[in-house]
Amino acid sequence: DAGVIQSPRHEVTEMGQEVTLRCKPISGHDYLFWYRQTMMRGLELLIYFNNNVPIDDSGMPEDRFSAKMPNASFSTLKIQPSEPRDSAVYFCASSYGQGNTIYFGEGSWLTVV
Amino acid sequence: QKEVEQDPGPLSVPEGAIVSLNCTYSNSAFQYFMWYRQYSRKGPELLMYTYSSGNKEDGRFTAQVDKSSKYISLFIRDSQPSDSATYLCAMSAVGGGSNYKLTFGKGTLLTVNP
Numbered sequence: 001d002a003g004v005i006q007s008p009r010h011e012v013t014e015m016g017q018e019v020t021l022r023c024k025p026i027s028g029h030d031y032l033f034w035y036r037q038t039m040m041r042g043l044e045l046l047i048y049f050n051n052n053v054p055i056d057d058s059g060m061p062e063d064r065f066s067a068k069m070p071n072a073s074f075s076t077l078k079i080q081p082s083e084p085r086d087s088a089v090y091f092c093a094s095s096y097g098q099g100n101t102i103y104f105g106e107g108s109w110l111t112v113v
Numbered sequence: 114q115k116e117v118e119q120d121p122g123p124l125s126v127p128e129g130a131i132v133s134l135n136c137t138y139s140n141s142a143f144q145y146f147m148w149y150r151q152y153s154r155k156g157p158e159l160l161m162y163t164y165s166s167g168n169k170e171d172g173r174f175t176a177q178v179d180k181s182s183k184y185i186s187l188f189i190r191d192s193q194p195s196d197s198a199t200y201l202c203a204m205s206a207v208g209g210g211s212n213y214k215l216t217f218g219k220g221t222l223l224t225v226n227p
Contacts, residue, residue, distance in 0.1 A: 004156070042219035043157070043201065056214075091156050102215075104156030 002026075004105035006092050012111045018080040021108045023092030024073055033102065034067055034077050035091040043091070049075065082112045116140050119202055119218030128227050132189040136202035136218045139183065143204040143216075146178050148187045151199045151220065160200075161187065192225045199223070 005024040013019055025032045033048040047057040052069045060067070064083070069075040079086055089107040119136045126132055134148075145164055149157035161176040163169045163185075169176045175188040185204075189196055199220040206214065 039219075043217040045215065093156070101159050104158065106154070106156050 004092055004094055004103055006090075006105035006108050008108060009106065010109045010111075012113065013082055015083055015112055016081045017112075018078065019082045019086075019110060019112075021077040021090050021092075021110070023075045023077070023105065025075070025092070025094030026096075026103055027073065029094035029096045029103075030072075031095045031097075031102075032069060032075050033091075033093040033095075034075070035093060035104075037089045037091060037107070038087075046077070079110075082110075084112045087111050116216050117202065117204065117218045120221055121219055123222040123224060125224045125226060126192055128192060128194060128225055130192050130225070132187075132192050132196070132223060132225075134187040134189075134200050134202075134221050134223070136185050137183055138185070138204060138216075140204075140206065140216070141180075141183070142206040145205045146176070146185050147203040147215070148174075148176055149201040149203055149217075151201060153198075157201055194225045194227050197224045 004026055007022045030051050034046040035043050036046055037043045044059055046059045047067045048055055049069045052072060065079055067077045077090060087110055089109050091104050091107045093102045093104040095102045117136055117138045148161040150160045151157040161171060161174055163176045163178050166178045166180045173190045177186045185202055199222050201220040202218040203215045
């Protein structure tokens with residue numbers, strides 16, 4: 001299996017611009033997670049989906065962040081407008097069923113200048 | 114007080130050393146405890162998983178949980194340069210395995226020198 005695929009791997013953008021991060025989960029997995037990792041706060045869960053439905057978005061920092069999962073093989077995390085404090089590594093992860101191993105992608109490294 | 118505390122290190126040891134990594138936590142509802150390994154510029158991968166208190170061994174790795182002290186440990190025996198990575202503890206109050214409501218420590222950076 002190819003694993004969880006994320007794009008872009010690296011993004012540098014100017015403050016105020018829209019950023020869209022993309023994720024393809026492992027085929028057959030029914031849970032999808034978006035995490036953010038920073039030196040200051042570590043790894044934080046932003047939102048997760050089950051069968052394409054958002055279940056818990058309590059970790060989404062503010063209205064500038066939105067996530068969608070239009071089908072079982074694709075999800076996006078959008079930041080509009082972006083700010084320098086959004087600079088972080090954003091990980092997408094997926095799992096099959098509750099209580100099973102979560103597989104992480106290699107991350108999208110976002111820098112907002 | 115943060116829910117999960119983990120010394121960020123860095124920790125540098127010679128090859129063959131025994132490594133001890135630790136986390137403390139404050140939420141007594143945590144039941145499931147995990148250790149993830151994260152290589153540089155990669156995503157975390159599950160290394161060990163333990164339910165409630167006790168020990169679990171897998172090859173050179175041993176995970177220990179002491180719920181009475183709210184303290185978990187990961188021991189690495191005969192450490193190898195390939196063990197050089199950031200190790201993150203994670204825990205959850207519901208579900209099993211690597212479940213969705215994981216709370217992570219910030220990670221300890223380990224370097225094993227040949």
